Amino acid sequence: MTQNTPRDLFEKGLISEAQYNKIEPMVSGKIISVFYELRTMLYLGVLLFTGGIGLLIYENIGALGHLISIMLLSVVTLVCFYYVFTKGLTFS
Numbered sequence: 001m002t003q004n005t006p007r008d009l010f011e012k013g014l015i016s017e018a019q020y021n022k023i024e025p026m027v028s029g030k031i032i033s034v035f036y037e038l039r040t041m042l043y044l045g046v047l048l049f050t051g052g053i054g055l056l057i058y059e060n061i062g063a064l065g066h067l068i069s070i071m072l073l074s075v076v077t078l079v080c081f082y083y084v085f086t087k088g089l090t091f092s
Helices: 005-011 017-028 035-059 066-087
Strands: none
Touching: 005 017
């Protein structure tokens, strides 16, 4: 679809003026999607957060103690499993 296609369709009477006004900004580039940029930023944020937590635990494992780390990971895992089993769709 070229930039002139919506105008050609409107001039031929194949689409209404309301349809033309909705399509034209998308084709001309006035409206753009930022879906992939936002998703990439979300993934990078999660990656940096988990990497930072992992590095913090790695560097301070002696001070924190193995038991505290294992218990924290176990609690997080159990909470995640609970969420998945209560909110997940049934197997079909």
